[in-house]
Amino acid sequence: MRIYVGSLNPVKINAVKVAFQSVWGNLSIVGVNSSSGVPDQPFDEDTFTGARNRVMDIIGRTEFDEKDLAVGIEGGIFHIYNRFIAKGIVCIGDKSGKIGFGESAGFELPQKVMNKIYEGNELGVVIDNLTGENETKKKGGAIGHLTGNLIDRTELYRMGIITAAVPFFNRKLYFKENMGEE
Numbered sequence: 001m002r003i004y005v006g007s008l009n010p011v012k013i014n015a016v017k018v019a020f021q022s023v024w025g026n027l028s029i030v031g032v033n034s035s036s037g038v039p040d041q042p043f044d045e046d047t048f049t050g051a052r053n054r055v056m057d058i059i060g061r062t063e064f065d066e067k068d069l070a071v072g073i074e075g076g077i078f079h080i081y082n083r084f085i086a087k088g089i090v091c092i093g094d095k096s097g098k099i100g101f102g103e104s105a106g107f108e109l110p111q112k113v114m115n116k117i118y119e120g121n122e123l124g125v126v127i128d129n130l131t132g133e134n135e136t137k138k139k140g141g142a143i144g145h146l147t148g149n150l151i152d153r154t155e156l157y158r159m160g161i162i163t164a165a166v167p168f169f170n171r172k173l174y175f176k177e178n179m180g181e182e
Helices: 010-024 045-059 111-118 123-131 141-146 153-164
Strands: 002-005 028-031 069-080 083-093 099-103
16 A cells, blocks of 8 residues: 655655554655645635645546555635634545545634735745745644644644544445445
């Protein structure tokens, strides 16, 4: 079994590795460049669409095998309860078209950050500018900066990856052909 991650970002690849090692031990985790088909900074349902699009892009590749899984991770911003909440949406799928969704914990973004995003910037770029660092989204990310590194992006995404895999851990409950239903 191989697990393909729809990203070359080392944080996303490592999060998948950490999440699945405890379940299946050593696996082949392969990062691939995939298209989300949504804006660089997705909002609301576009975040789900982007994660799913990454999975479908991977599954369409000829090297994707029947026993392999594809993982799409898309960080997005959600307008909830008059707040802006950042979180990762994870989609996992297989060659037969079965998919599952999960999400990371969410955290509130400050208005100062949202102002820069509304100017057309991606969250990672805004955090780079705030911290003076480069490529923070390939390191601790916004969550790392805002929590003083109590949580980093790997940990943030880990639970979202596991929750997206729930249907695959419980195939008889989630997938019709295993339930004896038409």
